[in-house]
Amino acid sequence: MGHNDHLEEYYPDLPEQAGVNTRLGFEPNNEWLSSAPPDLRHEAMRKWFLSRFWDPANDTPYNGREGGYLYIHGGPYEAEDELYGRFGDLFDDEIVRAVIDDVESDGIYEWAPIHTEPDYDEYFSFEVESENSPYQQFLQRLSEIDSLNEAVLDSEHKMLLRQLLYSHLIAALEIYLSDTMSYWVKSDEDVFKRFVSSCSEFKKEKLSLSNIFDRLEALRDQVEQYIQKTVWHRLDRVMPLFSSSLDIERQEIKQLMEYIVIRHDIVHRSGRTKEGSQVEITPDKLYDLRHCVANFVDKIEGEVTSRGDFEF
Numbered sequence: 001m002g003h004n005d006h007l008e009e010y011y012p013d014l015p016e017q018a019g020v021n022t023r024l025g026f027e028p029n030n031e032w033l034s035s036a037p038p039d040l041r042h043e044a045m046r047k048w049f050l051s052r053f054w055d056p057a058n059d060t061p062y063n064g065r066e067g068g069y070l071y072i073h074g075g076p077y078e079a080e081d082e083l084y085g086r087f088g089d090l091f092d093d094e095i096v097r098a099v100i101d102d103v104e105s106d107g108i109y110e111w112a113p114i115h116t117e118p119d120y121d122e123y124f125s126f127e128v129e130s131e132n133s134p135y136q137q138f139l140q141r142l143s144e145i146d147s148l149n150e151a152v153l154d155s156e157h158k159m160l161l162r163q164l165l166y167s168h169l170i171a172a173l174e175i176y177l178s179d180t181m182s183y184w185v186k187s188d189e190d191v192f193k194r195f196v197s198s199c200s201e202f203k204k205e206k207l208s209l210s211n212i213f214d215r216l217e218a219l220r221d222q223v224e225q226y227i228q229k230t231v232w233h234r235l236d237r238v239m240p241l242f243s244s245s246l247d248i249e250r251q252e253i254k255q256l257m258e259y260i261v262i263r264h265d266i267v268h269r270s271g272r273t274k275e276g277s278q279v280e281i282t283p284d285k286l287y288d289l290r291h292c293v294a295n296f297v298d299k300i301e302g303e304v305t306s307r308g309d310f311e312f
Helices: 030-035 038-050 079-087 093-103 120-124 133-149 155-187 189-198 209-229 235-246 254-268 283-306
Strands: 019-022 025-028
Touching: 025 030, 025 038, 030 038, 038 079, 038 093, 079 093, 133 155, 133 283, 155 189, 155 209, 155 235, 155 254, 155 283, 189 209, 189 235, 235 254, 254 283
Parallel strands: none
Antiparallel strands: 019 025
């Protein structure tokens, strides 16, 4: 048999409301499980286990001299421990035991983890503490950039420093936009609804009425992940969604987009244009970008904080 294909033709298909597929495997809905028919309940529990653990022969080094697997990613894991740990508080012993016997029926009693990659979503996640913290952090970044720009360096290193500060100004703008959006979709239900209804990623999704409540539970996490993964310096793409979600005026982006194209050459072409010439950031160019970014953010912040239907 192949990777966890234990009698696949025997088991029933699960309905949408049974649970969701996550990065770490299938996650059953406990409320649905409690009233599910026995065969579907059994399959959901079995699927939970087999989407997380597999035969160590699939991807675990084997020590021929010692005659055993080297569980370099953790383990070995036992079905009894894992299934009782997840479902033991929900169901009687005989229900959990039936699933244990099922997954062990091929003679595998020690299991290896399937998902061995680091959880980068957790590493890169962020939590905005308060409504004004994105703006305060933005101002702090500007202050730091101003201080670094005063550094006394030779002309060659000063030119490189201005390139770095130039790209960092765009990064400060990106962080302000993403953090502001993240805060308001969590804090204001109307903003959350407008975001979902305006975002093409969610507008195209079809949803059955029977699955609506389960879907809503996962939707907030998906919105947050979408915000984190969005490329926020693509103002031509993100500002329509940003403005409609917050119900504010859409700012003019033409000048900023010209600066962002230059930033692209600095970051992705190591400070060279397509033609191979060096991107020269003069003191005036750096000042112009700083002024443009600060003005752009100040206008947004002013509109957001002055909206009468937000509670402070």
